[in-house]
Amino acid sequence: MADLLLELFSEEIPARMQAQAAKDLERLVVGALSDRGLLFEGAKAFFGPRRLTLAIAGLPAKQPDVSEELKGPKVDAPQAALDGFLRKTGLTKEQLKIEKTPKGDVYLAVIARKGRDTAQVLAEILPEAFAKLPWPKSMRFPGSAVRWVRPLHAIVATFDGEVVPFEFAGVTSGNVTHGHRFLSSGPITVRRFDDYVDALRKAHVVLDAEERKAIIFEGVKQAAFVHGLEMIPDEALLDEVAGLAEYPQVLIGAIEDQFMDVPPEILQTSMRTHQKYFSLRDPKTGKMANRFALVAATVASDAGKEIVAGNERVLRARLSDAKFFWDQDRKRTLESRVDDLKGIVFHARLGTQYQRAKRVATLSQFIAKEIGLINVDAVIASRAAMLAKADLTTGVVGEFPELQGVMGRYYVMHFSHEQVVADTVRDHYKPLGPTDSVPTNKITISVALADKLDMLTGFFVNGEKPSGSGDPYALRRAALGIVRIILENQTRIHLFDAIEASGFELLVSKLDIRHDPEAMVFIDEIRESFRSHGSIFGPSASGKFVFEQIQEFSNPFYGQVVPELLSFIFDRLKVALREKGTRHDLIDAVFSLGNEDDLVRLVARVEALQSFLKTDEGVNLLAGYKRAANILKAEEKKDKTTFDGEPDPEALTAPEEKALYVELATASEMIRAEVERERFVEAMGVMARLRGPVDAFFDKVTVNDKDAKLRENRLKLLARLRATLHQVADFSKIEG
Amino acid sequence: MAKAKTFQDLILTLQNYWAGQGCLILQPYDLEMGAGTFHPATTLRALGPRPWRAAYVQPSRRPKDGRYGENPNRLQHYYQFQVVLKPAPKDVLDLYLGSVRAIGLDPDLHDIRFVEDDWESPTLGAWGLGWEVWCDGMEITQFTYFQQVGGIDCDPVSAEITYGLERLAMYVQNVEFVYDLAYNENFRYGEVFHQNEIEQSTFNFELADTDILFQHFKDAEKQCRELLEPNRKMALPAYDQCIKASHAFNLLDARGVISTTERAAYIGRVRALAKACCEAWLETPMGAYTPRFG
CATH class of the missing domain: 3.30.930.10 (Bira Bifunctional Protein; Domain 2)
Incomplete structure (x- = not known):
């Protein structure tokens, strides 16, 4: 058993590509080894700014010997066929075996392949594996026929301490590597992984990214602590800086007081995006501190004095720029910027950000009223929606797109101090991820829902639904956002109505009639025409819009977009509920009734159902239902009919079926009434009472009686049971 | 040092x-x-x-x-x-x-x-x-x-x-x-x-006459195209015109008179000129793939 050490030493690899490249390298080499029958004990890949390293332990010195059987022509085949086979296998006729098969005797060649030396195999497969490495971006460079992420300078490839010779990208493999770019000089000769790691450490290179991360994390923590501060956690930044330094050193710098009036979000974003500094805060107040932590890639001979001074100067310039934008942006109100949105395209087929803001504003107002806000508040929602995207035209957001919303809030507060509008401008993007909080103010809820619905409806109308892993517009996130906002706030809204309203806004936007007073006179008629799938003629007084355009939009909208979008949102609901431990078959059972678009009510129903099914009554009733449904299914198939009619009370004979008939009649009515009042737990209680009669019925009564009339009547009774339970949920979807 | x-x-x-x-x-x-x-x-x-x-x-x-x-x-x-x-x-x-x-x-x-x-x-x-x-x-x-x-x-x-x-x-x-x-x-x-x-x-921001600049852009583009016609193929003077068009565009952009969509179109037009100049350059003795001089 022996070990393989590989290192690809190049010019600086982009931080964001390193981890995946190491994984890919491992996958490719390991795959090539197994293809050649070379098993091993363990493999570990490492990555850093200038090198990818792979260590594979416990490889055999040779491939195992194998024998391969190859079927040839039939024994009675023409000589030419046999000659061909002999040429192919390199054997003589005497060396062939004969195998009996159902089709007659055939020649069989048994070819023994001697296992080759592992080193020899490696020399072949390694360059092939490297060539397959899928860099997100790669380049040509002089002297190489293959592309690599940046010019490649050296390859270490040793097996059992000896060089595995090959060439790749114009570089000949060997046992020589290099240490830190500035803290080490001269080549380093290595033999095995252990001495390699030690040699690198002496040459100021920490090979393992996890170790570098730990050094940085601890370093920042310690240094902050000295100043009575703590670091603001930032895992992504930690990953990135660990990929930028082979020998990380943490240093602390100061932020000038003149910048501490600039919103902390701007400071933090500027430091993070441009300079990759960690922000620090006061652990007591949570307020951002006037200190930052930087990670240098070298150890300076003056203990980092110059480095800190330099970084402070750069930061001063950066923050001056940010402060300039912040000051400039506050010279114009957000209102005055709304018109500028006409110059920003949201999506080629969905118009400008201005058109989008208009749609969202109208839809927000609609939703606000639907969820019970008074008119004044609905108007505020619409105003907030109009302002919500205006910060996209500001200098700060131009510089730091991730501050959209956050900046809008500052600008609203600066000019008008409308707290609700300001909060809505900031929070209408929420929730930004599964762990982000949802807005709770009803005005904000209206805009947040409208914003997401407009995206979803728009892209679904365009046929750009997410597929598989492809979701470029983050529509799944938008749908999950809708689900979470509704459930966490217990917001009562009919999604169908909201989607319909959103679709109508999209139509109006596409017809481009919002600013056409002539056309707007007919807005109600157009809405009617849209709602009736274009079957009512749209007015064409201004000549700009016609019946065909409305119909062309509304037919696929109602036929396809609405059901697809509803089920897309329900899919997200299922995902969200599954995480809370709700059974997804129960969600299906309620959803497939087809008339439930109020998520709050749907979930209440599902939860009541879930508790019911945990009781004895529930379990037994479900069993009874399944039995009934199975019988019905079989008999309906046999008779090619359904038994959905009213059973004839006169034709009931057995006391158990009479009892069931009576119970069903009252239960059915009571369940209907309870469901109508959304008293789902009570509805389940009524269902529980059916358990006894159902059990007794199946105990004593033969459904498939010889008497055709009795049989039909009993089947109708079972159909009645099925229909009664379906008032609550489609029990056939329930598992177990 | x-x-x-x-x-x-x-x-x-x-x-x-x-x-x-x-x-x-x-x-x-x-x-x-x-x-x-x-x-x-x-x-x-x-x-x-x-x-x-x-x-x-x-x-x-x-x-x-x-x-x-x-x-x-x-x-x-x-x-x-x-x-x-x-x-x-x-x-x-x-x-x-x-x-x-x-x-x-x-x-x-x-x-x-x-x-x-x-x-x-x-x-x-x-x-x-x-x-x-x-x-x-x-x-x-x-x-x-x-x-x-x-x-x-x-x-x-x-x-x-x-x-x-x-x-x-x-x-x-x-x-x-x-x-x-x-x-x-x-x-x-x-x-x-x-x-x-x-x-x-x-x-740049206030006084540059945008009508003149739009005209400069058009003129430079036209002159560039003309210089690249098959019977002329003047890669270097044509490329000068491409540079001029690019600068006129930058000034117009600073004046804020070019919308987002137009912006992409203008960049595309300069790129088309640059591409044509580069192609023409490769046909000259100095740019050619087959060197004619030592």
Whole structure:
């Protein structure tokens, strides 16, 4: 058993590509080894700014010997066929075996392949594996026929301490590597992984990214602590800086007081995006501190004095720029910027950000009223929606797109101090991820829902639904956002109505009639025409819009977009509920009734159902239902009919079926009434009472009686049971 | 190594250093352009098989970056020091680091890093992979391995090194405000350029006549096309027109009269010109794949 050490030493690899490249390298080499029958004990890949390293332990010195059987022509085949086979296998006729098969005797060649030396195999497969490495971006460079992420300078490839010779990208493999770019000089000769790691450490290179991360994390923590501060956690930044330094050193710098009036979000974003500094805060107040932590890639001979001074100067310039934008942006109100949105395209087929803001504003107002806000508040929602995207035209957001919303809030507060509008401008993007909080103010809820619905409806109308892993517009996130906002706030809204309203806004936007007073006179008629799938003629007084355009939009909208979008949102609901431990078959059972678009009510129903099914009554009733449904299914198939009619009370004979008939009649009515009042737990209680009669019925009564009339009547009774339970949920979807 | 004390010391040091590496020391191109890359000594010479090594200062005009002389480091007119090495030598990063030492930035005291920054010029139809080089968190150089120019593969691949001279000088001189830079022993940068920044910013943002500029753009585009007609094929004068069109566009952009959608269209038009010029250049004896002169 022996070990393989590989290192690809190049010019600086982009931080964001390193981890995946190491994984890919491992996958490719390991795959090539197994293809050649070379098993091993363990493999570990490492990555850093200038090198990818792979260590594979416990490889055999040779491939195992194998024998391969190859079927040839039939024994009675023409000589030419046999000659061909002999040429192919390199054997003589005497060396062939004969195998009996159902089709007659055939020649069989048994070819023994001697296992080759592992080193020899490696020399072949390694360059092939490297060539397959899928860099997100790669380049040509002089002297190489293959592309690599940046010019490649050296390859270490040793097996059992000896060089595995090959060439790749114009570089000949060997046992020589290099240490830190500035803290080490001269080549380093290595033999095995252990001495390699030690040699690198002496040459100021920490090979393992996890170790570098730990050094940085601890370093920042310690240094902050000295100043009575703590670091603001930032895992992504930690990953990135660990990929930028082979020998990380943490240093602390100061932020000038003149910048501490600039919103902390701007400071933090500027430091993070441009300079990759960690922000620090006061652990007591949570307020951002006037200190930052930087990670240098070298150890300076003056203990980092110059480095800190330099970084402070750069930061001063950066923050001056940010402060300039912040000051400039506050010279114009957000209102005055709304018109500028006409110059920003949201999506080629969905118009400008201005058109989008208009749609969202109208839809927000609609939703606000639907969820019970008074008119004044609905108007505020619409105003907030109009302002919500205006910060996209500001200098700060131009510089730091991730501050959209956050900046809008500052600008609203600066000019008008409308707290609700300001909060809505900031929070209408929420929730930004599964762990982000949802807005709770009803005005904000209206805009947040409208914003997401407009995206979803728009892209679904365009046929750009997410597929598989492809979701470029983050529509799944938008749908999950809708689900979470509704459930966490217990917001009562009919999604169908909201989607319909959103679709109508999209139509109006596409017809481009919002600013056409002539056309707007007919807005109600157009809405009617849209709602009736274009079957009512749209007015064409201004000549700009016609019946065909409305119909062309509304037919696929109602036929396809609405059901697809509803089920897309329900899919997200299922995902969200599954995480809370709700059974997804129960969600299906309620959803497939087809008339439930109020998520709050749907979930209440599902939860009541879930508790019911945990009781004895529930379990037994479900069993009874399944039995009934199975019988019905079989008999309906046999008779090619359904038994959905009213059973004839006169034709009931057995006391158990009479009892069931009576119970069903009252239960059915009571369940209907309870469901109508959304008293789902009570509805389940009524269902529980059916358990006894159902059990007794199946105990004593033969459904498939010889008497055709009795049989039909009993089947109708079972159909009645099925229909009664379906008032609550489609029990056939329930598992177990 | 002693630090380059003045702005002009910095230029002289870099010139001497790169002259020592076998570079031609060229002079600035005499047209307004956004970056040293536009100089034909880079754009055109990066194409074709002939080896090339050149270094030069290029005044760079970025109308949108004007700040009326009030911003500590943003200028609408500044200097780039540009180096083109074709083919890119294997030790090009060491050569580059030699230049950093030459101007007095000692890696023993400073944190020098190569941070991913791929370069793309949509107007030139050019792109490459490389880094911005950081010194103590400040970008002091853009380093690029050219992959394509004018939509044409660069073969062999060149290395392009671009130093932002003012920023670098500010760093070396430990100056916060660009206008405080010592240009030489007797003059500050502000004495040479501050008035220019105020007036040119006013021109760029307020006074540039957009009708004239739109006409300039059209004229340059027309002239460029005409020069590239099959019976003419004047790659170099045509490329001058392409540079002029690009600058007219930059001014229009600064005046804020070009919408987002139009913007892409204008860039596309300049790119089409650049591409046509590059193609024509490759048919000239100097640019040709088949060298006709020694």
